[in-house]
Amino acid sequence: MKQVEIVTAIIMKDHKILTTRRGYGQFINLWEFPGGKIESGETNEEALIRELQEELAVEIIPEQLFMSTEYDYPDFHLTMHCYVCSIKKGTITLLEHNGAKWLDKDHLDTVEWLPANKPVIDGLRVMLTL
Ligand SMILES: Nc1nc2c([nH]c(=O)n2[C@H]2C[C@H](O)[C@@H](COP(=O)(O)OP(=O)(O)OP(=O)(O)O)O2)c(=O)[nH]1
C-alpha cells in the first residue's frame, strides 16, 4: 500500500478553528486542515511552514503537536500529524482552496471533513470544551 505522510495546521482564533475546502483533485470540496506532504529532508515543522506559505500565504509558527493519526484510504495509507499553529505574519489568502470557515466547538460537524480527520475533530471538541 502506498504510504502518505502529511503535516497539518490547527489555527485558532476566538475559540474557533480554521477549516479550508479542497479546491481540486480526488477529494475536491471536502474540508480539511491546511497542510500537505512532508518532502524528503524536511522536518515536520519545516514542511508545515512551507505548506502554509504555499496554500494560505501566511507565515506560521508550529506551537505544539496536537495529535497524530492514521487512516486507510482505498488507495493509500495516511499518517497525519496535526500541529496547533499561530500566524506570525500575513493575511489568509486562499491560493489552492475554494473556501474557508472558522468553526466553534458546536459547529465542528457542520462541514464534511475528510474521513481521516474524525479523531482530530473529536479531540478538538473536547479541548474546546475544557
Ligand atoms: N492537507 C490535508 N490533507 C489531508 C487532511 N486529511 C486528509 O485525509 N488529508 C489527505 C488528503 C490528501 O490525499 C493527502 C495529502 O494532502 P495534500 O493533498 O494537502 O498534500 P499537498 O498539499 O502536498 O498537495 P499535493 O501536491 O498532493 O496536491 O492527505 C487534512 O486535514 N489536511
Ligand SMILES: [Mg+2]
Ligand atoms: Mg495541501
